[in-house]
Amino acid sequence: MPEPGTEDPKPVLGSLRFENTRFDPDITPFHELAKDMAAQFGYAAELSADRVLLQLLRLRVAQLNPCSYCLILHAEVAARIGIRSEQTAHLASWRESAMYSPGQRVALAYCEGLTLFRHEEIPALHKELRLHFTEREVAEIAAVVINMNVWTRLKLAQGATPSLASSGTPTQHRSLVSDADRSRGPQ
Numbered sequence: 001m002p003e004p005g006t007e008d009p010k011p012v013l014g015s016l017r018f019e020n021t022r023f024d025p026d027i028t029p030f031h032e033l034a035k036d037m038a039a040q041f042g043y044a045a046e047l048s049a050d051r052v053l054l055q056l057l058r059l060r061v062a063q064l065n066p067c068s069y070c071l072i073l074h075a076e077v078a079a080r081i082g083i084r085s086e087q088t089a090h091l092a093s094w095r096e097s098a099m100y101s102p103g104q105r106v107a108l109a110y111c112e113g114l115t116l117f118r119h120e121e122i123p124a125l126h127k128e129l130r131l132h133f134t135e136r137e138v139a140e141i142a143a144v145v146i147n148m149n150v151w152t153r154l155k156l157a158q159g160a161t162p163s164l165a166s167s168g169t170p171t172q173h174r175s176l177v178s179d180a181d182r183s184r185g186p187q
Contacts, residue, residue, distance in 0.1 A: 022157065025158050034151060
């Protein structure tokens, strides 16, 4: 298995098809803004903070918001960058686990605080983050969580519904994952 964080993260979603069941994402310019955010803070972005940590945070936001598209995409990216399947499978119960470092645990708590709007917890969690991470890394952690919250909510609103590519499920709107989107969209 490669060292965690060293593999090419580009997901291969060939066996799945994602369809919008509610509306076309390109009907407004918001989708382009979200793509720009993904380019800066998505799984392919070059950031200072640990790549494994950031991917765990992306996956945790996808679990909390429950976004099928993001769960599938980010579980695959996690595997491709070398995160152990036990860690991703156990992520929802990270508080009862010894599989995560102290820094990862604080970042996961911060991620949950931002995602679930536990605003009263944020100041203390921010102080704890600063014990483990630089100011830039804390800012990147926040940006990654915010970016994922945008994407999970966008995909939930669009009705991004997965199906097996061979299932023949009728399309109500155009496929979400075009060849171009496979290489750059939501991150």
